[in-house]
Amino acid sequence: MHLGYSLAVPLLVLLAWQLSAQAGWVSAIVLPAPTAIFRAIFEGLRSGELLQDATASLARVLGGFSLGALIALPLGLGMGMFPMLHRLLNPVLQILRPIPPIAYIPMAIVWFGIGNAPAIFLIAIGAFFPILLSTTSGVQQVDKIHVLAARNLGAQNGALFLRVILPAASPAILNGMRVGIGTAFIVVIVAEMIAVQNGLGFRILEAREYMWSDKILAGMLVIGLLGLGIDGALALAARVLLRWHRGLH
Numbered sequence: 001m002h003l004g005y006s007l008a009v010p011l012l013v014l015l016a017w018q019l020s021a022q023a024g025w026v027s028a029i030v031l032p033a034p035t036a037i038f039r040a041i042f043e044g045l046r047s048g049e050l051l052q053d054a055t056a057s058l059a060r061v062l063g064g065f066s067l068g069a070l071i072a073l074p075l076g077l078g079m080g081m082f083p084m085l086h087r088l089l090n091p092v093l094q095i096l097r098p099i100p101p102i103a104y105i106p107m108a109i110v111w112f113g114i115g116n117a118p119a120i121f122l123i124a125i126g127a128f129f130p131i132l133l134s135t136t137s138g139v140q141q142v143d144k145i146h147v148l149a150a151r152n153l154g155a156q157n158g159a160l161f162l163r164v165i166l167p168a169a170s171p172a173i174l175n176g177m178r179v180g181i182g183t184a185f186i187v188v189i190v191a192e193m194i195a196v197q198n199g200l201g202f203r204i205l206e207a208r209e210y211m212w213s214d215k216i217l218a219g220m221l222v223i224g225l226l227g228l229g230i231d232g233a234l235a236l237a238a239r240v241l242l243r244w245h246r247g248l249h
Helices: 002-022 034-047 049-081 083-096 101-112 116-140 144-152 157-192 200-209 213-241
Strands: none
Touching: 002 034, 034 049, 034 213, 049 083, 049 116, 049 157, 049 200, 049 213, 083 116, 101 116, 101 157, 116 157, 157 200, 157 213, 200 213
């Protein structure tokens, strides 16, 4: 029943869109019919081009996201646990945080040239700050009563971190990772339009040059589906790992 309600509006929109295109109310260049977009996806899969581009984009997203997370997680945990470290690093990070990853594109090309390296660097920057801020905030918001109770029971620093602080901060950390992966997908498309010669972003830019609107929207749809799949996997992991949390059922 809930699935039917969720699909009702998208199906109605697709039906209205298709009928408008068939009636000629909308130019095929401005907005191609859904059937044309699905045909472009099928042809891309049959030729292997779409699969190769999607694989390249996904590999860059996962590589950049992993790099950003590997730096952001320990740094966020440290800043949340040690106020002095937070006071030292927070001013610099607050200056860097508002700078969009795409602003680094010229310097990324100067530093790393053309290829995967600048794209992964930009994606890592995009994923870094959401994970860092959520991790720091999650640690700082751990109930102090739980920390004091664990210390009174004889918990040492290692046990306190593993048994109290990390589990309590996990919901915020996983939420930050979901935001970070979403940002990574935004950045990868921009990076691929400039710094690499394959991937969904590169193919969308190529389609724009030839006014292939169906291929542009097909690439956009594939990006959305990939992002939806990864976000769903993270949401499932959160439900499994945080089953004990009172806010999850």
